[in-house]
Amino acid sequence: IKKIGVMTSGGDSPGMNAAIRSVVRTCAFHKIECVGIYRGYEGMIEGDFISLDARSVKGIINKGGTFLKSARSKEFMTKEGRQKAYNALKAANIDAMVTIGGDGTFTGALVFNKEFNFPIMGIPGTIDNDIFGTSHTLGYDTALNTVVDVIDKIRDTASSHNRLFFIEVMGRDAGHIALNAGVGAGAEEILIPEEDLGLERLVDSLLRSKKSGKSSSIVVVAEGDKTGKNVFELKDYVNENMPEYDVRVSVLGHLQRGGSPSCFDRVLASRMGVRAVEDLINGKSNYMVGLLNDKINVTPLEQAVKGKSEINKELIRVSDIMST
Numbered sequence: 001i002k003k004i005g006v007m008t009s010g011g012d013s014p015g016m017n018a019a020i021r022s023v024v025r026t027c028a029f030h031k032i033e034c035v036g037i038y039r040g041y042e043g044m045i046e047g048d049f050i051s052l053d054a055r056s057v058k059g060i061i062n063k064g065g066t067f068l069k070s071a072r073s074k075e076f077m078t079k080e081g082r083q084k085a086y087n088a089l090k091a092a093n094i095d096a097m098v099t100i101g102g103d104g105t106f107t108g109a110l111v112f113n114k115e116f117n118f119p120i121m122g123i124p125g126t127i128d129n130d131i132f133g134t135s136h137t138l139g140y141d142t143a144l145n146t147v148v149d150v151i152d153k154i155r156d157t158a159s160s161h162n163r164l165f166f167i168e169v170m171g172r173d174a175g176h177i178a179l180n181a182g183v184g185a186g187a188e189e190i191l192i193p194e195e196d197l198g199l200e201r202l203v204d205s206l207l208r209s210k211k212s213g214k215s216s217s218i219v220v221v222a223e224g225d226k227t228g229k230n231v232f233e234l235k236d237y238v239n240e241n242m243p244e245y246d247v248r249v250s251v252l253g254h255l256q257r258g259g260s261p262s263c264f265d266r267v268l269a270s271r272m273g274v275r276a277v278e279d280l281i282n283g284k285s286n287y288m289v290g291l292l293n294d295k296i297n298v299t300p301l302e303q304a305v306k307g308k309s310e311i312n313k314e315l316i317r318v319s320d321i322m323s324t
């Protein structure tokens with residue numbers, strides 16, 4: 001392998017820049033050329049590339065987002081699109097790539113590898129932590145810290161005004177952010193897609209909280225929660241059934257995806273980048289680099305895409321006990 005391409009695709013996450021930096025510097029260390037591919041598969045199709053050396057990635061380990069930019073490409077889902085991408089890579093003499101992203105990114109990578117036998121290693125980058133084969137995806141730890149920080153602030157208002165807040169957090173179909181940030185911020189209830197706790201339980205829990213002397217409450221709701229009601233409908237429901245509550249809603253949105261990566265994410269990104277490049281050099285392909293029991297490991301991309309990343313059920317019980 002003489003030239004490796006690196007790209008970020010799908011939703012951005014803090015730590016992507018640190019991972020790009022690691023890929024570029026590991027290539028430089030092993031005297032391999034490195035090329036940045038702009039805007040994920042979109043830029044690959046258009047041949048939007050930039051040569052990167054060790055110095056091109058200075059000063060970015062602490063930056064959120066991705067300087068290579070990211071996109072979700074419709075054209076790459078077509079055979080013609082993938083053929084164009086392959087032609088562009090070949091024209092630039094790129095003979096392997098590291099792709100940083102989530103589920104959709106890896107699904108695209110698998111199809112591409114099957115069609116063109118192009119060597120690929122994946123690095124999981126998403127705040128959702130919804131990828132099988134790693135305990136942590138890049139950006140998840142930073143997002144948790146951001147969410148906890150914001151909930152702490154909202155709690156100031158909740159307790160000053162004796163209010164109940166429904167706070168919606170991201171995570172797509174997964175409840176990792178809600179569950180962990182909820183426990184970390186001391187939420188009274190946490191609603192996640194993996195366990196439908198039901199509305200009755202929510203009402204019971206709120207009534208119990210009130211009886212036990214609590215004057216304010218925080219309910220963290222994962223955006224993919226399955227109660228069948230979104231945060232605004234939950235507010236209406238409580239207004240109707242428990243008019244004594246003064247309810248507010250806060251949807252945290254994209255602030256959860258931004259910001260400087262935590263130390264954990266920077267270190268993880270650095271470790272993952274080294275492993276991805278060195279595995280490509282050693283002839284490996286079609287694996288995702290992950291972290292399990294604090295060891296860097298690899299999982300076949302196919303399993304990473306098909307497998308389910310389980311939530312930590314122990315945390316549900318911990319949360320129940322903590323909100324006594």
Ligand code: F6P
Nearest residue numbers: 011126127128170171172223257
């Ligand atoms: O996958 C990351 C994520 O932020 C999810 O948590 C969320 O559901 C989705 O992306 C939002 O996507 P977009 O930025 O396209 O609105």
